[in-house]
Amino acid sequence: MPLREIIFDTETTGLDAREDRIIELGGIELIDHFPTGRTIHLYINADGRKVHPDALAVHGITDESLADKPKFAEVVDEILDFFGDAQWIAHNATFDMGFINAELARLDQPPIAPARVVDTLALARRKHPMGPNSLDALCRRYGIDNSHRLKHGALLDSELLAEVYIELIGGKQTALGFGGASEGRTGGVSITQVIEVIARPAPLRPRLTQVEVEAHAAMVAKLGDKAIWAKYGLTGDNK
Numbered sequence: 001m002p003l004r005e006i007i008f009d010t011e012t013t014g015l016d017a018r019e020d021r022i023i024e025l026g027g028i029e030l031i032d033h034f035p036t037g038r039t040i041h042l043y044i045n046a047d048g049r050k051v052h053p054d055a056l057a058v059h060g061i062t063d064e065s066l067a068d069k070p071k072f073a074e075v076v077d078e079i080l081d082f083f084g085d086a087q088w089i090a091h092n093a094t095f096d097m098g099f100i101n102a103e104l105a106r107l108d109q110p111p112i113a114p115a116r117v118v119d120t121l122a123l124a125r126r127k128h129p130m131g132p133n134s135l136d137a138l139c140r141r142y143g144i145d146n147s148h149r150l151k152h153g154a155l156l157d158s159e160l161l162a163e164v165y166i167e168l169i170g171g172k173q174t175a176l177g178f179g180g181a182s183e184g185r186t187g188g189v190s191i192t193q194v195i196e197v198i199a200r201p202a203p204l205r206p207r208l209t210q211v212e213v214e215a216h217a218a219m220v221a222k223l224g225d226k227a228i229w230a231k232y233g234l235t236g237d238n239k
Contacts, residue, residue: 006082042069091120092119121133127168
């Protein structure tokens with residue numbers, strides 16, 4: 001069964017989940033660690049809670065801009081439907097999930113179980129114990145362009161975090177230059193390895209059956225035009 005994950009972020013009126021409220025939520029869907037193009041992005045009325053000046057300085061979301069937005073109770077079903085049975089993935093997830101579960105508790109809804117939550121800050125601290133491990137610092141570490149991030153925003157931060165998350169769990173596979181040279185660095189010393197490939201006397205028989213090809217094509221069709229396979233033409237027709 002495909003692995004489904006939602007990378008998400010929230011912006012709030014302040015830091016106290018018992019009193020403050022979620023005012024923005026953004027998330028993107030990953031299937032087997034690939035973005036599908038499905039997203040959620042909501043601004044939410046704070047139901048009478050004013051945005052704290054310190055929070056306003058971080059995200060720039062004003063009380064006036066939220067006046068005509070729906071309250072959490074009006075969008076909770078949309079949020080839960082989008083997340084479904086996926087893993088909830090956030091940076092410093094303790095903060096975000098504290099607010100999510102506080103909002104759910106106000107509506108007598110059950111909390112999201114800790115087993116369904118992945119904290120990328122915890123992943124980063126294990127992988128890079130000397131830090132720093134803020135989202136901006138991790139973008140710099142992995143060469144991810146965040147120059148357009150002038151203020152925090154839930155959907156933008158989710159998009160950046162998705163790239164960081166892939167790096168934290170192993171990174172993107174690099175293309176192999178067969179017949180050429182591969183270069184790397186160990187302890188500051190450049191290492192060059194020449195790869196020689198011996199041609200096969202006959203090509204290998206295809207390992208995919210027609211049933212498997214058709215099943216893959218059906219799965220790609222369900223993901224929509226923005227799926228990574230469609231972007232690169234890797235559909236069931238490509239054997």
